[in-house]
Amino acid sequence: xxxxxxxxxxxxxxxxxxxxxxxxxxxxxxxxxxxxxxxxxxxxxxxxxxxxxxxxxxxxxxxxxxxxxxxxxxxxxxxxxxxxxxxxxxxxxxxxxxxxxxxxxxxxxxxxxxxxxxxxxxxxxxxxxxxxxxxxxxxxxxxxxxxxxxxxxxxxxxxxxxxxxxxxxxxxxxxxxxxxxxxxxxxxxxxxxxxxxxxxxxxxxxxxxxxxxxxxxxxxxxxxxxxxxxxxxxxxxxxxxxxxxxxxxxxxxxxxxxxxxxxxxxxxxxxxxxxxxxxxxxxxxxxxxxxxxxxxxxxxxxxxxxxxxxxxxxxxxxxxxxxxxxxxxxxxxxxxxxxxxxxxxxxxxxxxxxxxxxxxxxxxxxxxxxx
Numbered sequence: 028x029x030x031x032x033x034x035x036x037x038x039x040x041x042x043x044x045x046x047x048x049x050x051x052x053x054x055x056x057x058x059x060x061x062x063x064x065x066x067x068x069x070x071x072x073x074x075x076x077x078x079x080x081x082x083x084x085x086x087x088x089x090x091x092x093x094x095x096x097x098x099x100x101x102x103x104x105x106x107x108x109x110x111x112x113x114x115x116x117x118x119x120x121x122x123x124x125x126x127x128x129x130x131x132x133x134x135x136x137x138x139x140x141x142x143x144x145x146x147x148x149x150x151x152x153x154x155x156x157x158x159x160x161x162x163x164x165x166x167x168x169x170x171x172x173x174x175x176x177x178x179x180x181x182x183x184x185x186x187x188x189x190x191x192x193x194x195x196x197x198x199x200x201x202x203x204x205x206x207x208x209x210x211x212x213x214x215x216x217x218x219x220x221x222x223x224x225x226x227x228x229x230x231x232x233x234x235x236x237x238x239x240x241x242x243x244x245x246x247x248x249x250x251x252x253x254x255x256x257x258x259x260x261x262x263x264x265x266x267x268x269x270x271x272x273x274x275x276x277x278x279x280x281x282x283x284x285x286x287x288x289x290x291x292x293x294x295x296x297x298x299x300x301x302x303x304x305x306x307x308x309x310x311x312x313x314x315x316x317x318x319x320x321x322x323x324x325x326x327x328x329x330x331x332x333x334x335x336x337x338x339x340x341x342x343x344x345x346x347x348x349x350x351x352x353x354x355x356x357x358x359x360x361x362x363x364x365x366x367x368x369x370x371x372x373x374x375x376x377x378x379x380x381x382x383x384x385x386x387x388x389x390x391x392x393x394x395x396x397x398x
Contacts, residue, residue: 052128071085156168163200167197176189192207221247234248246271281300
């Protein structure tokens with residue numbers, strides 16, 4: 028089963044990070060605010076854990092918070108707000124992204140630039156593509172469609188020259204790059220730690236690089252050692268708890284970062300672990316259940332319910348038969364709204380990295396597929 032069939036709409040649903048030091052990516056933000064739709068005014072705002080609006084619904088669309096800011100849409104233009112709902116930049120953008128390692132990418136008049144965590148522009152909008160800031164202070168850029176990809180620092184200075192046909196974000200000290208149709212992994216100095224000999228490589232999370240061999244998928248570490256043998260038909264990205272979902276013979280289970288089976292390969296469907304919890308579906312007809320890392324069932328959803336996000340700061344978004352609801356691990360509903368007025372929150376900051384973009388910056392499960 029392909030992960031892309033799980034859900035269609037892409038969402039960033041990352042809660043607020045008041046200070047950037049607590050976490051450096053939206054998925055692991057810790058402040059408890061969630062995007063929510065108000066059907067009385069047909070606008071988006073942000074609720075607290077009790078389901079009360081902490082930021083009043085006044086926006087056409089929203090993403091989640093990162094580094095103390097969220098992207099909101101008003102009149103088809105993107106803006107950043109702070110945790111009080113105050114607009115932080117006078118310039119309206121075509122598109123804006125989440126903060127990674129204290130920097131965020133934005134697009135203005137069709138060109139990408141970058142701001143810092145004070146919402147000050149540090150890289151002028153002149154690039155055809157800018158990725159997310161890496162954990163080593165380098166970001167993938169491409170000046171125009173006829174140019175190669177390279178890596179700049181936060182001042183826009185090239186630290187790794189533009190010599191690649193494709194390039195992805197630095198994570199755990201390595202970045203996947205492509206030369207022609209072959210992919211490898213480089214370090215911060217532009218030296219290959221995994222030679223560009225693979226047709227398929229992608230960051231699998233947790234310092235793993237997923238690869239394909241003879242139609243099967245496995246994982247390498249950042250020294251190029253095979254740590255998960257290429258025996259699986261599919262996989263979902265590792266997010267938390269050092270567990271990665273794998274598929275074999277149309278059944279799913281979980282292995283650790285050394286390839287040891289931790290939860291048996293017996294489920295119809297699985298999601299990544301978030302905060303120690305994952306959603307699984309035992310059979311195609313079964314309801315989805317929330318499990319812990321030992322496989323203990325903590326919550327069973329209704330037959331029309333489908334999980335839309337992982338557990339995040341104590342709440343998960345669930346698609347119901349006629350809308351959406353936020354639930355905690357005990358099944359308590361914090362807030363709900365109807366399809367009649369709106370879909371789930373949309374990632375208005377999402378940007379494609381070519382037609383084969385694989386790992387997106389979101390908690391929505393369709394983004395966690397590895398191919």
